């Protein structure tokens with residue numbers, strides 16, 4: 001099922017995540033951009049978002065962003081750029097000579113910026129200078145110009161959920177941040193703001209010392225964030241491609257992160273450094289999910305080209321197709337202790353496969369298929385295998401999340417109460433609880449045996465409407481006018 005352009009604009013107020021949609025939006029942006037050129041014959045006034053921000057994103061924001069403010073300077077929005085860092089405002093509109101940023105990028109002040117890298121290209125320096133001379137115009141949409149942590153007027157679409165391995169914390173995606181909640185839903189513990197607008201996957205290392213968050217800003221950049229979740233500290237961030245990354249997974253030995261990309265590649269990164277290790281171009285369309293094998297040496301990727309592919313995760317080489325399916329694939333997850341995966345997508349059926357094909361078996365033969373589970377009421381977006389290996393949870397465009405017995409494939413329970421698309425499901429480490437999230441912005445916690453709803457909450461602080469705020473005349477401060 002695909003939505004047309006009109007439908008996309010209609011729903012874009014709350015950004016939409018049906019995986020198919022996520023994929024469609026940036027492509028359209030990319031395609032329409034070049035057409036907007038013809039009338040640009042005469043010189044145009046330089047603008048922050050259009051002309052300056054791309055230069056900063058490319059060269060500066062790896063160090064100057066909310067989670068990593070070198071010299072107390074954040075260059076991700078106009079307002080924060082203007083506010084400047086420890087030495088004061090970073091630019092003075094109309095006066096490049098008095099602007100700190102010019103002094104640092106021309107090496108008049110040391111250390112020259114970008115720190116430790118070759119100087120900016122001469123025309124980029126000229127662009128920044130001309131923009132300041134012409135009054136440092138700001139074309140930011142008002143939301144982007146607003147400062148500090150994301151402000152929510154309504155619950156954000158939830159695209160990723162994960163319990164910490166010790167079972168104390170539930171990490172939930174927000175807008176430009178990850179929110180750490182107490183695992184029983186009794187409260188928000190920490191907010192981890194980052195640079196990427198969207199967080200589409202979250203994973204913890206086995207010892208719980210590392211949390212990765214994969215996502216990005218559509219049509220701008222993909223990002224993998226490496227967090228110390230206990231301290232709430234961003235350790236490093238890796239940027240890749242010019243679009244959001246999907247289905248990030250961490251190898252069981254913790255050494256690598258794999259992601260799927262909108263340029264049809266699978267990419268892997270070294271956890272210790274954030275360095276990109278390799279990219280594999282075996283898919284013919286966007287790659288939406290990845291899962292490592294038990295020994296961390298193999299990797300399965302799934303994508304919109306309907307293919308599930310097996311990759312040598314050490315060498316970074318495509319090995320073979322696990323299978324070619326009937327519809328686009330958007331999710332993959334592995335059995336906790338065996339090299340079996342469950343994959344799912346557009347054709348609504350969760351398939352359980354063995355990762356490896358016995359040597360004598362021909363490609364195309366379906367003998368690695370272990371079983372298939374019941375067809376869902378809608379496309380599949382999210383899958384999880386319980387840590388005790390006994391259950392598989394399936395969520396997607398249908399209204400309920402279904403839990404199956406992993407051994408027999410029989411349905412065990414159906415978790416109801418969601419209003420629309422489900423984009424994330426996660427079992428607790430003891431397998432007794434299932435967390436779900438999606439379009440309606442509610443995190444729901446169910447007991448896994450009978451799908452009893454234990455708790456439902458909005459994971460972000462919501463900004464109250466002034467009219468809905470304090471009761472009239474109540475409290476020491478009196479009523480709100």
Ligand code: HEC
Nearest residue numbers: 059060063070071073085086087088100101104113114115
């Ligand atoms: C690798 C990290 C890194 C990168 C990339 C980087 N910076 Fe910096 N920046 C720093 C550090 C560290 C300081 C503090 C230097 C000092 O005060 O000695 C700094 C300081 C600054 C300051 C001074 C802020 C103040 O108020 O003290 C400005 C302005 C600045 N950077 C602009 C930029 C711009 C513009 C870019 C991109 C062209 C950039 N930086 C890229 C690390 C970086």
